Amino acid sequence: MKTVNHCPQCHHELDEGPIVYRCANCRRAVYAADLENEYVPRQPVAA
Numbered sequence: 842m843k844t845v846n847h848c849p850q851c852h853h854e855l856d857e858g859p860i861v862y863r864c865a866n867c868r869r870a871v872y873a874a875d876l877e878n879e880y881v882p883r884q885p886v887a888a
Contacts, residue, residue: 846876 846855848864848871855862855871862871 846871849875 846858846862847853848855848867848869850869851864851867853864853866855864857863858873860873862873862876863869864871
């Protein structure tokens, strides 16, 4: 599953990564540690 990160300044999609992302719209570099990424685990499947 691929997650899409967005620029905190202009809210467009970021490319590259996984350590430094770049925004093609505003040409900003964003470190992965500065992004809000919330991990939501899937629902458990009954065996």
